[in-house]
Amino acid sequence: xxxxxxxxxxxxAIGTAYLIASHxxxxxxxxxxxxEKSRVIVIRDKDLLNADETINKSVLEKMVDEGVKNLFQTxxxxxxxxxxxxxxxxVGIKTNVGGPPRxxxxxxxxxxxxxxxxxxPMDKVSVDDRGxxxxxxxxxxxxxxxxxxxxxHHWAGVGTLLKNYIIFSDNPPSWHADSCxxxxxxxxxxxxxxxxRLNILVMITPLFHGKGPHHYNKEYxxxxxxxxxxxxxxxxxxTGLRILKAKRLxxxxxxxxxxxxxxxxxxxxxxxxxxNADENRIELVKLGWQEGFLI
Amino acid sequence: MSMVKLYKFLICFLLLVSCSxxxxxxxxxxxxNFVFPGKVNQWNLVNPEPDRYNADTLFDYIDGNAEVYRSLxxxxxxxxxxxxxxxxxxxxxxxxxxxxxxxxxxxxxxIRDQEDIGIGVESECMNNSLAFWxxxxxxxxxxxxxxxxxxxAVIELGKIIDxxxxxxGTPPQIVDLLPEKGxxxxxxxxxxxxxxxxxxxxxxxxxxxxxxxxxxxxLVRYNLPEQQEQMNVIVIRYPKKxxxxxxxxxxxxxxxxxxxxxxxxxxxxxxxxxxxxxSCENYLILITDxxxxxxxxxxxxxxxxxxxx
Numbered sequence: 001x002x003x004x005x006x007x008x009x010x011x012x013a014i015g016t017a018y019l020i021a022s023h024x025x026x027x028x029x030x031x032x033x034x035x036e037k038s039r040v041i042v043i044r045d046k047d048l049l050n051a052d053e054t055i056n057k058s059v060l061e062k063m064v065d066e067g068v069k070n071l072f073q074t075x076x077x078x079x080x081x082x083x084x085x086x087x088x089x090x091v092g093i094k095t096n097v098g099g100p101p102r103x104x105x106x107x108x109x110x111x112x113x114x115x116x117x118x119x120x121p122m123d124k125v126s127v128d129d130r131g132x133x134x135x136x137x138x139x140x141x142x143x144x145x146x147x148x149x150x151x152x153h154h155w156a157g158v159g160t161l162l163k164n165y166i167i168f169s170d171n172p173p174s175w176h177a178d179s180c181x182x183x184x185x186x187x188x189x190x191x192x193x194x195x196x197r198l199n200i201l202v203m204i205t206p207l208f209h210g211k212g213p214h215h216y217n218k219e220y221x222x223x224x225x226x227x228x229x230x231x232x233x234x235x236x237x238x239t240g241l242r243i244l245k246a247k248r249l250x251x252x253x254x255x256x257x258x259x260x261x262x263x264x265x266x267x268x269x270x271x272x273x274x275x276n277a278d279e280n281r282i283e284l285v286k287l288g289w290q291e292g293f294l295i
Numbered sequence: 296m297s298m299v300k301l302y303k304f305l306i307c308f309l310l311l312v313s314c315s316x317x318x319x320x321x322x323x324x325x326x327x328n329f330v331f332p333g334k335v336n337q338w339n340l341v342n343p344e345p346d347r348y349n350a351d352t353l354f355d356y357i358d359g360n361a362e363v364y365r366s367l368x369x370x371x372x373x374x375x376x377x378x379x380x381x382x383x384x385x386x387x388x389x390x391x392x393x394x395x396x397x398x399x400x401x402x403x404x405x406i407r408d409q410e411d412i413g414i415g416v417e418s419e420c421m422n423n424s425l426a427f428w429x430x431x432x433x434x435x436x437x438x439x440x441x442x443x444x445x446x447x448a449v450i451e452l453g454k455i456i457d458x459x460x461x462x463x464g465t466p467p468q469i470v471d472l473l474p475e476k477g478x479x480x481x482x483x484x485x486x487x488x489x490x491x492x493x494x495x496x497x498x499x500x501x502x503x504x505x506x507x508x509x510x511x512x513x514l515v516r517y518n519l520p521e522q523q524e525q526m527n528v529i530v531i532r533y534p535k536k537x538x539x540x541x542x543x544x545x546x547x548x549x550x551x552x553x554x555x556x557x558x559x560x561x562x563x564x565x566x567x568x569x570x571x572x573x574s575c576e577n578y579l580i581l582i583t584d585x586x587x588x589x590x591x592x593x594x595x596x597x598x599x600x601x602x603x604x
Contacts, residue, residue: 014581015571015595017588018550100439122393154360172450173362173490178497178566211405211419212426213357213388215362248503259406260494 022178037283038235038276041105042243043067044226044289048204053223054202057106061286064110068198068231070285079115084197087119092138093127094163096148100216101205103147111145111200132167145190146233147200151207154215156180157262158241161199161233162274165192179260184234184268185266201228201240208247209256221245225289234268234275235282239295242279246294325430329342329373329389336448338377338385345373345389351399357572358366358490364390364433366491367397380598383440384465387452390433391430395464400554401433402426408481414453422446425453430464463553469532471576477524496527496583497566503545504579509534519590525531525538526585527567536577543574546581575599 023165048059065077072080073275079269085091093111095103108127115125126137146161153159155176165186166172175183183255186195209220224243230236233236241262269277286293306451331340346356350369353361359558364372370391375552378383402417404424414419415427415434423438423445436452438445467485486492489506496514506512512531533539548571552563567583571591575579580598585591 014546015573015582017569017591019569021387071589095488154363162423162455176362176490177493179494211421212437213360213390214435214437216355216437217421217424218439224574 020285026119030205037281037284038229038230038232039071039234039285040069040230040239041067041285041287042203042226042228042239042295043070043287044224044293046225046291047288048225049223053205055106057110057134060104060106060198063108063227064107064114064200066287067200067227069231071125071198072230077114080182081114081118084145085115085118085120089115089120089124089135090141091115091120091125091141091143091145092135092141093134093147094125094132094138094164095129096159098159099149099151100214101149101151101202101207103149103202104204104266106203107147107200115145130167133170133288139191141191141195143197144195145198145200146196147202149204149206150228150237150244152210152215152244152258153222154210154233154260155260156183156264157260158237158244158265160237160240160262160265161201162186162237162264162268165189168192178185179262180264181267182271183264184272184274187233187272196233197231199230199233199236199288201236202229203243204241206247208244208251214220220251224292224294227252232275234265234277237265237268238277238279238286239282242295246268250294304483304500321369322391325462326391327432327459331375331452331455335377335451335455337444338448339379341378344410345375348372348374363489363494364392364401366486366488366495367400368393368487369397369401378446379444379448383445385445385452386435386437386439389433389454389456390435392431392433394431395428396467396485397487398428398464398495399431399466399470400487400491402428403483403485404491406481409591412450412453414450414457415460416466420446420450423449425449427453427457428464429457429460430462432460438463443579467511467513468532469511472530472598472601473474473513473515474517474594477517477519479516479518484514485511487511495530496502498546499549499565502541503539504531505533505542505545509538517575517594522587522590524585524587524590526591526594527583528594528598529581531581531582533577533579536574539574539577539579542579543572546572571595573599575602578602 034190043063045059050056069077074080075215081168091168095108107247128135132138146164150160156163161287162183166175169189203224203229204226205221207221210216228236228240333340348356349371350365359547370393375387392401407419409419409421411418415429418427424439425436427434433454436449438449484495489502492506510533514529519524569585571582573595580595581592582595
């Protein structure tokens with residue numbers, strides 16, 4: 001007779017056998033809803049990359065402005081930026097210089113200039129990655145803007161907005177267990193808790209598969225030329241993950257599981273209630289270049 | 296040359312040769328001073344002196360991924376940069392892993408499902424990158440663009456390194472314990488401590504298997520389509536039988552204790568759906584995620600037979 005899921009077996013064979021319930025973490029309809037749906041903007045532009053694959057900064061500027069305008073549903077980008085940042089804020093722009101690919105410096109410049117345009121003094125805004133732990137702006141920040149590229153990752157399955165705050169921890173490797181499942185816990189650290197006003201997941205040339213010490217192969221990138229923007233980092237990451245999964249299906253011809261499971265995004269919803277990962281909890285707005293949107 | 300000098304020379308020569316041909320388990324033999332031409336195809340060597348990193352400084356170079364190589368005992372990494380007139384770089388990294396088992400482990404940390412072009416002991420070549428291992432070296436060459444010219448240069452650089460490593464080295468002996476049938480060679484991972492093991496497989500949150508500096512293990516996927524079975528096999532060698540028994544007991548105790556938990560709690564605690572546990576001498580064998588216990592047991596028996604040989 002087939003054993004039930006709860007039944008433990010002690011067999012006559014030489015090995016001792018045990019059966020365990022089927023999924024470690026799973027979408028559970030009983031998990032409380034995290035507020036309303038999360039609004040996520042995916043904006044793309046076919047002219048973002050020049051022929052030599054450098055970034056056309058003016059196109060990127062338009063994308064950022066159009067993105068925040070639609071995210072905050074304002075008449076102009078300026079109004080949106082005033083909702084994001086106040087003149088009295090001390091603003092850390094958390095970037096990511098790892099990779100490749102890294103957060104484009106053009107995007108860092110644009111974000112910094114927009115923060116300053118709201119009235120924040122130049123000496124009250126800083127762009128940093130690995131130095132945040134000793135950067136006085138980040139140490140005293142009242143607002144954070146979180147931006148990084150999406151790429152597959154050898155510890156976490158995918159490098160995400162959630163993961164971008166790991167450097168705020170005194171001991172980053174301590175977050176690596178179970179494919180970095182508990183990364184959302186980083187967002188409870190006092191230095192970041194409740195401060196993030198905008199998340200931008202960079203999907204200009206996303207990495208959908210990787211190998212080797214640098215976890216990078218150019219052939220596993222493509223010119224998606226998009227940004228995923230939102231207030232909810234979980235929803236942005238979940239949307240980015242859907243795009244990567246769709247690309248992997250297209251490239252490999254069949255569904256290929258990630259070498260390391262990126263379940264930290266789902267855990268962020270189900271365990272930490274940081275945001276929404278389930279597709280039906282996300283209000284997706286698709287702007288700009290529609291060809292090859294994948295989702 | 297007098298006979299005494301001749302004998303001395305011969306002894307020194309033989310010592311050198313024997314040292315260089317041994318499959319060593321430590322980094323006490325040949326440390327090669329790699330030499331490169333200034334130009335390979337269109338790519339120029341930026342600096343003949345590479346950037347050098349050790350286990351403590353490797354994080355500065357490859358960030359989080361450094362843990363993989365530190366976990367396997369990396370001794371030194373030589374990082375060279377090549378660039379062409381269009382400023383497209385090739386990154387060439389030579390990892391001295393200290394012994395061939397660790398070099399094998401560094402190579403097999405990634406899934407290796409692409410073309411082997413016969414460089415080193417095992418190699419994988421893609422459009423713009425090449426990885427291989429040979430003796431106590433793991434080599435990774437990555438072009439930052441994507442073109443036939445880059446691929447050609449990457450392969451040329453690989454050959455230049457390959458030719459300078461005289462010995463082949465051998466895979467870790469623990470790999471020989473694995474049954475052949477259904478073994479997915481591309482999904483075979485060698486590990487030493489818990490840090491690396493947990494990247495590839497999740498047993499439970501704590502290091503109940505007591506993996507550490509004195510252990511080594513192999514994790515591999517088996518695919519048996521005819522029998523509609525897929526499973527994972529984990530074999531771990533401990534320094535002593537007592538340590539093996541302790542790890543076995545730890546895991547079994549945890550599983551016994553979990554009997555009182557709800558299904559959801561159990562599922563959160565463990566990273567597998569089914570497991571077969573057995574120790575033999577100083578080896579612990581785990582077969583996980585099987586659907587048909589008799590197949591898992593048959594594989595377990597085969598491994599036990601090989602250990603006892």
